[in-house]
Amino acid sequence: MLSAGTSSSLGIAGAQLRLSALAALEYRVGFWSDGVVSVLWGLIGVAPLLVALDHRPDVAGWSAWELMVLTGCFMVVSGIYSALVQPALVKSMEHIRRGTLDFLLLRPADPLVLCLTAEFMPWGLLESFVGGALVVVSLVVLGVAPSVGDLGGALVVFVAGIVALYALGILALAVSFRALRLHNITTLFETLLDFARWPAGVFTGPLKAIFTFLIPFAVMTTQPAQGLLGRLDAGGIATAVATSLVLLIVARVAWVRALRSYTSASS
Amino acid sequence: MSGGGGLRRRLAVLGALGRLGLAEAAAYRASLAVWVLTTTFPLIALALWAGIARAGGPIGAYGEAEFVAYFVAAFLVRQLTASWVVWDLERQIRLGELSVLLLRPVHPLVHHVMTNLAALPLRLVLALPLAIVVLVAAGGIGVSTEPALLALVPLALVGGWILNFAIQAAIGCLAFWWQRSATLFEIWTCLFVVLSGYAVPTSLLPLGLDEVARLSPFHALLGFPVELLLGHLSPAEALDFLALQWGWVIVSVALARFAWGRGLRAYGAYGA
Incomplete structure (x- = not known):
């Protein structure tokens, strides 16, 4: 059953998304700066993979x-981010x-939901669509037809990967109550996200543990790709x-805890 | 006013700007630390390439140790040639903040040069421990054994810094006509990642693409100083690439000056 709180949260997210979409259609320059450039980034980032394949028959x-x-899965996640x-x-x-x-806290809804829906840039989803298309094309080329279970x-x-992505975002938000000029932490995460382009199996040692549990890029891209290729078991x-x-x-x-320590503008 | 007095005053102004930049960097050190971490991409590439080399033997001339040395050097060169003037300039032009800088008795670009340079020492303080940890973990780095070539490294680093700053300034100046000039810089950065040796050592690029990359300003920004430092270049090659790099420096500075001069006229036309 959907509780009243959940449905109102979804309502807020939906309304915010509609407003952002209208604004995005108004300012079409965003199509180039947010949409096309992010697609370009997504595709150019394949270069190291191609170079590796030039020297090796496979990577991990x-x-x-x-x-x-995998690259398609990455672009979907990257676009959502x-x-x-x-x-x-x-x-x-x-x-x-x-x-x-303060203005958000005064509103009669969960402040976290209000924060996570504070602004959207819909053109960025273009990368997700291109990524989805890439996944379909690659599966067709491979001749793989995933079963319903897969x-x-x-x-x-x-x-689960998107939930983890949001969880990391919320953690960053909580930290920013203490260190106020940390807006660039989102840029840092964008850089780290490039790890998610590679199969998690490439990493060994501490990096493997970090990318499986702490910053679970494996969950975000490698495992969905494995699922589509029919290589993911129930334990995974x-x-x-x-x-x-x-x-x-x-x-x-x-x-x-962070919200409790927030002292607002006036105090 | 005598020429000597003017020079002394100028030096005093530059010194003040340097201290301002240093103070800003120190005040927002957490922010700067995160910026340093955003340039750890070479260390990410290191983990990947070293992993692939460990699993299946060397790729081209690069074994695991060579990959470690290459990418740690790339990380440090990136720190030493870093600037962010394109974002500052774009914002200042878009929001009109530039007008305040224009009123001051210092050229706004000189202001940016000094504040960007002033952050370098702190950047290094934050970046060096990271580089040292990686190197110790991997077992050291072999730099060039040719003293004459090592002597060229500072020149290559200065060239890389000026080149990066001037290109950013030139692209930033496009904001005089076009609000989202930083977007263009993102496209530039896309190409930089692939062609400069930032994500892949240039000599591993396929299809003769490495020859093309070596002639590009991207490689002059990063790949050339790194290969020079590691002793991958013969003396003749080193001198050729140094000349090429400084050729790009001259072109980029000329472009930046041109864009600034033209742009300022457009800016004035707003009535600012």
Whole structure:
């Protein structure tokens, strides 16, 4: 059952998305700066993979077109980040820095929902659409038709990955209550996201642990791609979901504590 | 006013700007630390390439140790040639903040040069420990053993810094006509990542693309100083590439001056 709180949160997110979409259609220069450039970034970033494939038949057991499935998954996540997550974080951090968060806190809704829907840049989703198309094309070239079970598993892991992405965003937001000029932390995350282009199997040692549990890029891109290729088992799905849920709980606790220490503009 | 007095006054102004930049960098050190971390991309590339080399043997002339040395050097060169004038300039032109700088008795671009340079020491303080940890973990770095070539490294670094600053300034000046000039710089950065040796050592690029990349300003920004430092270049090659780099420096400075001069006239036409 959907609780009243959840449905009102979804309502707020929907309304905010509609407003942003209208604004985006108004200012069409964003089509080039947010949309086309992010697609370009998404595609140019493949270059290191291509260079690696020029010298090796595969990378960590992934063939060329399998890596394109992964690249497509990456572009979907990257587009969601730059269109939905990053703008909201930047806007909310600005509110925190200036003390105008007060206006959000006064509204009769969960402040976290208001922060995470503070601003969207819909043109960034262009990268997600191109990424989705790339996934379909690559699967067709490979001749892989995912079964319903595989699709379901990939979808579950994908949602878990997006939840983890949001959890990391909320953590960044909580930190920004203390260090006020940290809006560039979202840029840092954008840089780190480039790790997610590569199969998680490339990493060894501490980096592998970090990218599986702490900053679970493996959950965001590698595992959905594995799911589509029919290589993901139930244990992998369960671990991915558990990782994301733990991150989400930690983030929520950090947010509540940070909000308590917020002293607003006037005090 | 005598010429000597003018010079002394100028030096005093530059010194003051330098202190201002240093103070800003120190005040927002957490922010600067995050900026340093955003340029850790070479260390990411290091983890990947070293991993691939470890699993299946060397790629081209690069084994695991060579990849580590290459990307740590790339990380440090990137720190030493960093500037961010394109974003400052774009914002200042768009919001009209530039008018305040124009009123001051210092050329606004000189102001930016000094504040960008002043952050370098702190940048290095933040970046060096990271580089040292990676190097110690990987077992050291072999730099060029040719003293004459090592002597050219500072020249290559200065050239890289000026080139980066002038290109950013030139693109930033486009904001006089076009509000989102930073977008153009993002496209530039896309090409930089691939062609400069930032994500892939240039000599590994396929299809003769490495020859093209070596002639480009991208490689002059990063790949050339790195390869010079690591001793990958013969003395003759080093001198050729140094001349090429400084050729790009001259072109980029000329472009920046041209864009600034034209742009300022357009800016004045707003009635600012």
